[in-house]
Amino acid sequence: MKSIRLYLLMILVATLILVMFVSLLKGYQSSIETAQGLFDERLVNTAELIASAHVAQTTSDSAQRPTSDYLFFQIWDANGQLLTRSDTAPHIALSRFEKGFYDVNFNGFRWHNYVYPDPLSERWIIVGERSDVRSSMAEDIVLATILPAFFGIVIAAIFIWWLIGTGLKPLKNLSRQLASKQADDLRPIELADLPKEMNQLVKIINQLFWRLDQSFQREQRFAADAAHELRTPISALQIHLHNLRKTYGDNSEDWQVMQAAVNRMSHLVNQILMLYRTAPEQIAKKAESIDLYKLASDVIARDYQQFEKRQQHIELIGKSSTIYGHFFALETLLQNLLSNASKYAPTKGHIVIHVHPTEKGVRLTVEDDGPGIPPDQYERIFDRFYRYQNENSDLQLPGCGLGLAIVQHIIEMHHAEIKLSNSTFASGLKVVIDFPAALRK
Amino acid sequence: MLLNSVILVLREVLEAAMVVSLFMAFTTVSQQSRYFLLKAIFLGLVAGGFYAYFLPEISNWLEGIGQEITNTMIHLGIFLLLTGFLWLISSNIVLPNRLVKAVMMGAIILAISRESAEIMLYISGFRSDHFLMQSVLSGSLIGLGIGVSCGIFLYHLMIALKPAAATKFICVLVVIVGGSMMSQATQFLIQADWLTSTEPVWDSSHIISEHSLPGQLLYALMAYEATPTWSQIVVYLTSLALMILVIISARFLQGQPKYD
The missing domain is CATH 3.30.450 (Beta-Lactamase)
Incomplete structure (x- = not known):
């Protein structure tokens, strides 16, 4: 019907x-x-x-x-x-x-x-x-x-x-109220002169909102508390491992494996925290005007050490381009994209970032000269905890498989579009993200 | 005159409404767009206009039995298309398959063209008689209203069922309507003297008159005749058996039951 x-x-x-x-x-x-x-x-x-x-x-x-x-x-x-x-x-x-x-x-x-x-x-x-x-x-x-x-x-x-239209007005009002609700608005619906046929419906919707609100709060509390609580013992573990190594001068394989595992756990907890902080209600609440070019420049400057360590050449091309979005989320997005590019690009490799305005908004492009990803894997790499391992490479890269899932999440929240393709280098991945100028309410 | 108009128009509209509502319901149950059916209805009306326009000429074909033979061919065409439809859906070939769409559109175009041509010809016969025109138009409007309303009810009855039950119900109705088409084709052949007319096998007009509303509904559904001849009965039952055989063969070849 x-x-x-x-x-x-x-x-x-x-x-x-x-x-x-x-x-x-x-x-x-x-x-x-x-x-x-x-x-x-x-x-x-x-x-x-x-x-x-x-x-x-x-x-x-x-x-x-x-x-x-x-x-x-x-x-x-x-x-x-x-x-x-x-x-x-x-x-x-x-x-x-x-x-x-x-x-x-x-x-x-x-x-x-x-x-x-x-x-x-x-x-x-x-x-x-x-x-x-x-x-x-x-x-x-x-x-x-x-x-x-x-x-x-x-x-x-x-x-x-005409009479059917009048009779269906309360239903229209309900649908209008539901449609105009913001993503984070879980307050109960209030309709004047509600006919008794719709009383039960509105009651059930309101109960659903209440339960949803409670469950969101529980989930947020759990994610935030768990990540926070885990950070302290992980930091302590890292310090004690470092001290033990100094005291006993042990640099065996067992110690290295333990160090890598602790680092991975620390990274995982940080990513979970990021995932929580980029929840839709957080983004909608704190949207502001951001110069993406300047933000990219800041992120590169802050994380420059990781590129320098592997003698990678990083280049930022473009000009000031403003979008309406969430600062922390966009910073996380850039960090994850650049960290991935750095991880997969070889030592002395190249990473190029383009930021420039388009007719509809702003385009961000990140390219590397790493091994790249086959096109049939483009969909899967955004899955949570999925990590693509190149069959021809023995390189074991650190990571927890949440980086690109977070990127996808942030893109959806900003109503942007992401496209993956081969980079303009001999090999490697090219990530193109088109942001709308204004974040849709 | 009003009553005659009601009966004639109702008979034609009900028949077309039956085919259209069956396919509309099937499309709705299959969750597909009904746009192609609306296109078929429009094309059917246009074809009906042409058929009505050339009917005087067509009637003179084959020594004056051109109209009867053309009508027989149209009914045979609808029967074959309905049989094709049953074969396709029993073979698990469903919408939006192009062939299924083409078969449905073909059946609607043929059904509407014949029925609308009959109505157009009937009304245009009173063009010069303004005295009777008012009665004819009023009767036609009443017949059209009742026919279309019955089609709407049939459509909503079918889509109110669960999809699997609705599809089965539609198949049963398609079989019955198919039989009715062949029975009417036989009537035209008897009118054209290509088949010999025999004595009626029974007379049920005292139970359901052909001219009553239930009689018209039954005519549209299964070509109800109060006084049928042997040839009509044999052709009707053979057509039903053939369509059922087509469904069983398609399912057998498919290797598994489709709807359950």
């Missing part, structure tokens, strides 16, 4: 038409019968009138009487002699001399006759009407009552359309 209003209109008008038209047909049939009865009565009266008016006249008065085209009369004496007739009537008797109604054909038409024996003058009066004219007259009378019904249905359809 595409529209309740259209469905109700169609089904109600169809019911109205069906009931009304079938009733009209029944009414038509009985009206026609009544009209035919009246016409028959008129024929009887006409015959009696002719009999009483003609009783004093003699056969010498016999002459053709002018009448209308659809009426005739004949007067016969008891011996079957025609005394007089109308000009539309033939010279022969159109029915047998027996009282009653008869249908006969003459002059190209069907006629409905009445034969009346006059007891006083002992004469036979035959009067008749054309059947088609009788039917038309009857139909004319009945049609005059049917025609307004057609207009009535059109008017009723307009009224039904």
